[in-house]
Amino acid sequence: MPAANVFAAGCASRVVLDHVTSKWGVLVIVALTETSLRWGELRRGIEGISEKMLAQTLRTLEADGLVHRDAQPTIPPRVDYSLTDRGHELAAHLLPLVRWVGVNAGDIVGGR
Amino acid sequence: MPAANVFAAGCASRVVLDHVTSKWGVLVIVALTETSLRWGELRRGIEGISEKMLAQTLRTLEADGLVHRDAQPTIPPRVDYSLTDRGHELAAHLLPLVRWVGVNAGDIVGGR
Numbered sequence: 001m002p003a004a005n006v007f008a009a010g011c012a013s014r015v016v017l018d019h020v021t022s023k024w025g026v027l028v029i030v031a032l033t034e035t036s037l038r039w040g041e042l043r044r045g046i047e048g049i050s051e052k053m054l055a056q057t058l059r060t061l062e063a064d065g066l067v068h069r070d071a072q073p074t075i076p077p078r079v080d081y082s083l084t085d086r087g088h089e090l091a092a093h094l095l096p097l098v099r100w101v102g103v104n105a106g107d108i109v110g111g112r
Numbered sequence: 113m114p115a116a117n118v119f120a121a122g123c124a125s126r127v128v129l130d131h132v133t134s135k136w137g138v139l140v141i142v143a144l145t146e147t148s149l150r151w152g153e154l155r156r157g158i159e160g161i162s163e164k165m166l167a168q169t170l171r172t173l174e175a176d177g178l179v180h181r182d183a184q185p186t187i188p189p190r191v192d193y194s195l196t197d198r199g200h201e202l203a204a205h206l207l208p209l210v211r212w213v214g215v216n217a218g219d220i221v222g223g224r
Binding site for chain 2: 006013015017020022023027030045046047064089096098104111
């Protein structure tokens with residue numbers, strides 16, 4: 001079992017679990033696994049995410065130390081997002097899960 | 113990358129990913145990893161889950177073929193929930209993620 005208790009409502013691990021398994025959090029982390037991306041690339045790459053949800057997801061992941069935001073003072077300004085070391089660690093645990101879902105989703109939905 | 117495209121809004125894998133990474137879906141699957149549990153055991157074990165959310169989560173996971181519901185025609189009726197083979201496969205991918213969150217949650221929340 002985990003060192004912390006995810007079953008306890010007040011435990012920090014519940015808060016973090018919510019962030020990293022949120023609908024958009026997972027997709028943003030997976031999208032950033034191989035390369036850093038600009039705002040517009042994330043927005044276009046993750047179909048269906050609104051500007052508001054992308055902004056909110058990136059803010060949460062940045063505050064959690066999982067995503068790094070690099071703003072260049074150019075004109076126009078250029079902002080790149082990438083995974084931190086901790087974010088890459090998390091991605092290493094998320095990717096096998098996402099791959100399993102990708103392989104099995106057809107059977108799961110088809111069998112309903 | 114996954115065989116299916118989780119970044120496409122209409123892809124089945126997006127639907128399944130939502131189910132298996134939902135706040136309560138993760139906790140129910142993790143709770144059932146080691147043993148089958150009765151309704152009340154799940155309800156008490158997963159702090160903060162409402163009757164409605166537990167019922168809805170179990171229905172979704174059952175429809176996905178991840179959780180098996182075994183109703184005994186006793187008086188009072190006894191209902192046990194357990195993971196199917198597919199559910200155990202999924203749990204094997206979820207547990208490392210949940211463990212990582214358990215170990216790192218303190219640092220993540222503390223570093224904010």
